[in-house]
Amino acid sequence: EDQVTQSPEALRLQEGESSSLNCSYTVSGLRGLFWYRQDPGKGPEFLFTLYSAGEEKEKERLKATLTKKESFLHITAPKPEDSATYLCAVRSNQAGTALIFGKGTTLSVSS
Amino acid sequence: GAVVSQHPSWVICKSGTSVKIECRSLDFQATTMFWYRQFPKQSLMLMATSNEGSKATYEQGVEKDKFLINHASLTLSTLTVTSAHPEDSSFYICSAIENRGRETQYFGPGTRLLVL
Numbered sequence: 513e514d515q516v517t518q519s520p521e522a523l524r525l526q527e528g529e530s531s532s533l534n535c536s537y538t539v540s541g542l543r544g545l546f547w548y549r550q551d552p553g554k555g556p557e558f559l560f561t562l563y564s565a566g567e568e569k570e571k572e573r574l575k576a577t578l579t580k581k582e583s584f585l586h587i588t589a590p591k592p593e594d595s596a597t598y599l600c601a602v603r604s605n606q607a608g609t610a611l612i613f614g615k616g617t618t619l620s621v622s623s
Numbered sequence: 624g625a626v627v628s629q630h631p632s633w634v635i636c637k638s639g640t641s642v643k644i645e646c647r648s649l650d651f652q653a654t655t656m657f658w659y660r661q662f663p664k665q666s667l668m669l670m671a672t673s674n675e676g677s678k679a680t681y682e683q684g685v686e687k688d689k690f691l692i693n694h695a696s697l698t699l700s701t702l703t704v705t706s707a708h709p710e711d712s713s714f715y716i717c718s719a720i721e722n723r724g725r726e727t728q729y730f731g732p733g734t735r736l737l738v739l
Contacts, residue, residue: 546728555629555716555730556667599666608672609655609720611728615666 514539514604518614525590525621533585533617535600539607545583546611547576548599556599559585590621625721626650629731636707637739644702644734646717652697653719657728658690661714673700707738 517536525531537545544563548556560569562578569576573594575586585598597618601611626649636642646656654675659667671681671692679692689711691703700719704711718730 544726548730553714553733553735555627555718555733558625558727558729561727603726609726610657610669610672613666 514602514606514612516600516602516612516614518598518600518617520617521615522618523620525587525619527591527621527623528589530586530588530590532587533598533600533619535583535585535614536581537583537600537602538581539602539604539612541605543603543605545578546601546603547583547585548601550597550599550616552597559598587619590619592621592623595619595621625727625729627717627719627729627731629717629734631734632732633735633737635737635739638708639706642704642707642736644704644715644717644736646700646702646719646731648698648719648721648729651719651721653700653721654697655720656694656700657718658692658700658702659716659718661716661733667716670702704736707736709738712736712738 515538519534547559550556560576565580567578573588577584597616599616600614628647630645656673658670661667669682670685671679673679673692673694675694681687694700716733718728720726
């Protein structure tokens with residue numbers, strides 16, 4: 513069974529304190545790993561897609577990396593506006609076009 | 624680009640009434656759209672996959688007669704919650720696949736439904 517696990521559930525950082533969020537996955541043939549950001553009361557906002565081990569993507573203070581078992585979302589020198597829930601999702605051969613989501617990591621950045 | 628809209632953004636209705644939620648892809652065509660439900664502080668739960676011109680595929684445990692999905696065009700899918708009850712109160716989010724490149728899935732802003 514395809515499964516996605518995110519850790520930690522919640523993370524509190526001081527402004528400027530870099531850290532990483534983890535997404536571990538078990539799937540029957542990975543067809544893509546996706547990172548989204550979700551603010552309270554809003555729909556998820558697309559951040560990155562990774563397709564193969566070793567691939568990396570960057571956007572401003574965020575950098576996503578992928579191995580054969582997990583993905584990391586690195587946040588460098590975060591700011592309060594980076595506070596949100598970060599969702600990881602995978603698409604697998606078994607699930608077709610649907611995404612399988614993890615439960616998310618809620619990040620709080622204080623100034 | 625790749626914008627998905629939903630209407631309404633929130634709705635309050637009486638128990639027993641039906642509510643229709645629209646999901647539109649504004650700047651791309653979407654053969655496939657998805658409907659999710661999200662409870663407070665929980666992740667997204669896939670309800671159904673909607674394919675243009677054919678019947679929706681519902682996830683296990685989702686009542687297809689209660690949650691009617693219509694995907695009549697390449698830019699519009701609708702979710703109708705029939706005979707709504709308080710337990711149907713939730714945050715409903717749609718998404719659409721952009722069939723350019725590698726099939727990225729983009730989400731709408733969500734619709735908050737409160738059934739009294």
